[in-house]
Amino acid sequence: MLTKTKKPPRFTKKVPAKARRLPQFDSHEFVMTLRDEPSGLHAFIAIHNTNLGNSALGGTRFSTYSSEQAALQDVLSLSRAMSYKCALAQLPYGGAKGVIIARPKQNRHEILKAYARLVDKLGGLFKTGTDVGISDQDVKFMAGYTSHMLGVTPGDRGELTTSNTAALGVFQAMKACLRQLYGSPDFTGRSVAIKGAGKLGGELTRLVSEAGGSVIISDINTSRPRTVAKKYARVTVASNKDIHKQPVDIYAPCALGNEFTAKTVPQLRCKAIAGGANNQLENDNIGELLHKNNILYAPDYIANAGGLIYVADELEPDGFKRSRVLKRTHDIEGTIGAIFQQATERRMPTYKVADMIARTRIQDGIKNER
């Protein structure tokens, strides 16, 4: 009973019952439920924080969920990660995420149209693009109903795409790991295990192989890693369920989130982790456990920021510039190197150092504005 409270309740008491059970809930500025009755659209948009800029960026997922709470949990955790990602990549945007709940017998085009129209009504607060279940074609289609879709304006893109820029960023994170472990970023004689042989995993394999490293790769779809293995030198295939148990220098989860749990961490035989997946740690305790087990962890939202760097670049006043994207993506090595150094000096887990820097930058955003 709010009216009877005498002391101001602690923050944790104030969140809605539904969100209170979600550890990902982190004082999001806006958590929105969207509906359009004619099409049957039901979606969530979370705007985590816009202290760093007036627009909040994040892809939109179109996916089935086991429950509405699971969808809400996804959008909350992913939007927070986007805020942290922007803060660490020094991009002047807030973090956001959209989730459209997929249901049987929906008319996909009607759903996407209704979603795009509602995104448009937010007037640029939320800028979105591809994610799980949303293709480049979907984004192009939605761009017919809103000017706030990312990835549809032309520019000097060359060979760059979201996925291979993301892969390049992970490759830079791996270099930071090698430098920390061995004093040199040289891949010669080093081994990497990659979970996920999609666009990102494939490109990452190419980069590691061409740099002289060896790769063990897996995918839930067993034909994919075989195709990748045929294309590049020193690439072998493992089963998806055993890939994290490989005795390698670096393990790179490049598939879904929550890869590291109390169950999987004791099975790891890698020296370091640097991958493209979002939200790799099931929770903060897992970050502590990796630290205790002496496994060097390159924080996911820094390692995989290449995709965001690529996507956000078209918002620059001079439009998309390939050279700027490459520069910022290469900077990931230095950013992670600095975090490793701080973590060593302060004897802290790397995830914690990264989170602290992200929170401080977001907080400073407030201070600078006020």
Add this chain to the structure above:
Amino acid sequence: MLTKTKKPPRFTKKVPAKARRLPQFDSHEFVMTLRDEPSGLHAFIAIHNTNLGNSALGGTRFSTYSSEQAALQDVLSLSRAMSYKCALAQLPYGGAKGVIIARPKQNRHEILKAYARLVDKLGGLFKTGTDVGISDQDVKFMAGYTSHMLGVTPGDRGELTTSNTAALGVFQAMKACLRQLYGSPDFTGRSVAIKGAGKLGGELTRLVSEAGGSVIISDINTSRPRTVAKKYARVTVASNKDIHKQPVDIYAPCALGNEFTAKTVPQLRCKAIAGGANNQLENDNIGELLHKNNILYAPDYIANAGGLIYVADELEPDGFKRSRVLKRTHDIEGTIGAIFQQATERRMPTYKVADMIARTRIQDGIKNER
């Protein structure tokens, strides 16, 4: 389990558990939870529908609530009423509402500042102004942080204010009632009971008294109706708990919502209802009950649209114009007259006819656009 559903679930199955229990939930385009950790702001904004225009209008309440669900219920029902109000007043806006949850030891200015900043981020989708707990001063203060506050731009306002324009609208609704009951809108010899002697109730008393009618007035604050009674002819005072039982031509609830319930309707001895309160019917069954009991009901959101007409006028390209506000407010008589006529012809409750027209106009808004 959404993934296991075979048939597309019915609409009622799709709403979040919390909202599913709320009869006011009506496929709102956006239901937003807003938070600002530094100030402790916790608010809801509901954007019911924007088919009729790109901006959604509605006041902001700053109030304590017995629970978060009660606050959510308030914002959902009030925003839907605003959509219907716009549709019936032919205003090209959607309906919305904001609710800030008041808690002990809040810094009022910090809360209002944080709220205004977040409203600003919505880029004009939501335009808001005074309501319960938000004064003109508060709106002026918030206008320092967003350009989407209503009621702060100058204009040819003359004697008009939100409340006395609202009162004028209720007076027009009363004329429509008298015409329906007696064939003439003349107040001479007619009696009106008014619950609520605030700005709206006071001005309404003046209008009825000066038109030759008699008034019985009450308020939760017992000194207020006495003050009003002294000022005008043929005005007497009743207790707030008995005011709805008066044997009058028209009963005018001008205080809080949910005035008519299964308990109060059988106690009514009026011939018609036309008042300034929002959401007067506890639910649709009450509308049916009034119809069955042969009590002529002027739908609340049409009768009290004067306040909205006043507030929305500053959004017109030529700025606030007193003459247009008066014209639109006088039109309320004809709008309600037409609804009474349709209801008679189709032997339907008046609330139902009004809701149908509102829904059709909102739906046509979609069709025209698509």
